[in-house]
Amino acid sequence: MGVVQVFIFILLPFLLMEGEKRFKWMSFFGTVVWCYLIGILIGNLAPKLMNKELTNSLVEVLILLAVPLLLFSLDLKKWMRNTKSTITSFIISLVSISIASVGVSFFFKNDLDEVWKVGGMLVGVYSGGTVNMSAIGKSLAIENETFLLVNAADIFVSSFYMLFVLMAAKKLLSPYFPKFQSSSDNQENTDDDTPFIFKEGLSSLLLSVAVAGSSVGVSFLFFDKLFAPIILMGCTSLGILFSFSSKIRNLKSSFLLGEYLLYVFCIGLGSMCDFREVAVNAPSIIQFVTLVLIIAITLHFLGAKLFKIDFDTAIITNVAAVFGPAFIAPVARTLGNKEIIVTGLTCGLMGYAVGNYLGLGIAQLIKFFLN
Numbered sequence: 001m002g003v004v005q006v007f008i009f010i011l012l013p014f015l016l017m018e019g020e021k022r023f024k025w026m027s028f029f030g031t032v033v034w035c036y037l038i039g040i041l042i043g044n045l046a047p048k049l050m051n052k053e054l055t056n057s058l059v060e061v062l063i064l065l066a067v068p069l070l071l072f073s074l075d076l077k078k079w080m081r082n083t084k085s086t087i088t089s090f091i092i093s094l095v096s097i098s099i100a101s102v103g104v105s106f107f108f109k110n111d112l113d114e115v116w117k118v119g120g121m122l123v124g125v126y127s128g129g130t131v132n133m134s135a136i137g138k139s140l141a142i143e144n145e146t147f148l149l150v151n152a153a154d155i156f157v158s159s160f161y162m163l164f165v166l167m168a169a170k171k172l173l174s175p176y177f178p179k180f181q182s183s184s185d186n187q188e189n190t191d192d193d194t195p196f197i198f199k200e201g202l203s204s205l206l207l208s209v210a211v212a213g214s215s216v217g218v219s220f221l222f223f224d225k226l227f228a229p230i231i232l233m234g235c236t237s238l239g240i241l242f243s244f245s246s247k248i249r250n251l252k253s254s255f256l257l258g259e260y261l262l263y264v265f266c267i268g269l270g271s272m273c274d275f276r277e278v279a280v281n282a283p284s285i286i287q288f289v290t291l292v293l294i295i296a297i298t299l300h301f302l303g304a305k306l307f308k309i310d311f312d313t314a315i316i317t318n319v320a321a322v323f324g325p326a327f328i329a330p331v332a333r334t335l336g337n338k339e340i341i342v343t344g345l346t347c348g349l350m351g352y353a354v355g356n357y358l359g360l361g362i363a364q365l366i367k368f369f370l371n
Contacts, residue, residue: 013263032326035263039270055268062265064212069258071239074349085309089317090347096299097126100292105366111284117142120363128355129324136359139228152273153289177311197253204254211238236356316340320347
């Protein structure tokens with residue numbers, strides 16, 4: 001049964017990606033949303049078909065492999081040469097989520113036993129992505145039940161923001177921001193049909209396995225056990241370090257493989273979300289997540305307005321931070337601006353890079369303040 005479950009998880013993203021190419025209505029949300037939805041449906045409608053222990057183990061392995069695979073493509077030097085407004089907007093988003101998480105934690109310190117861990121997880125997910133949130137949660141050894149409830153609450157709450165971005169944000173908010181100024185620097189290859197090259201993918205996967213293995217080795221060397229924070233920081237740091245090699249950075253299939261593992265990860269994580277349990281047992285967590293996200297988004301757009309950042313840049317950098325690179329293309333299509341795809345993808349990768357550091361740091365900061 002376990003083999004069948006893994007096979008289903010691996011096959012489903014491929015079928016969803018093909019469906020997105022063939023049916024225009026599927027491309028409205030993008031593959032990552034469909035992966036979450038399918039996973040949630042499986043977990044809530046047919047929970048007995050899933051082995052949760054196997055799913056949890058699969059998710060943990062995918063975290064270690066996906067993080068470096070996604071970071072290998074990061075061009076940090078190029079990003080630092082990016083337009084001032086892009087970097088400013090992205091930093092505003094990181095600062096906003098940090099302020100929101102720390103501030104809201106004070107109001108829930110008596111309602112949530114692991115509030116500082118939850119705060120760090122939310123900083124991770126809303127500065128990088130679900131991979132960061134999961135990695136931080138595992139690193140901080142948060143209770144598995146709390147981890148699943150926070151993840152389910154995040155999916156539920158953030159889905160409303162994504163619907164707002166896709167359906168109403170431009171019409172309601174763009175009149176209050178400067179217009180996007182086209183730049184030839186952004187007109188790079190943004191082809192969504194970049195072919196997957198097996199040799200490149202295999203090389204990237206082997207390097208990612210080496211990175212994960214080295215991080216585990218360092219953990220055993222210094223702590224004589226699997227110490228999750230060290231393993232996470234090792235995978236993140238080595239992923240960034242290898243990205244400075246142009247040979248590794250130009251392995252385009254590295255990002256494609258990392259993204260595919262992210263899709264599998266989303267199906268697995270979605271299948272562990274029991275919304276009935278969230279509704280009954282986690283009203284405080286839903287309130288916590290809702291307040292953090294609303295305050296962070298509000299602060300971001302107020303900051304963008306203050307620094308006179310154009311609307312397209314403001315929203316794409318915020319989407320990159322809150323949702324990660326997988327959501328950039330659907331949002332860019334909605335805005336009718338393909339030029340910002342590169343900007344969004346690069347910021348999304350930066351989010352993966354800084355999300356783990358920032359999330360762990362803010363968690364410790366909240367813990368310090370509350371003790």
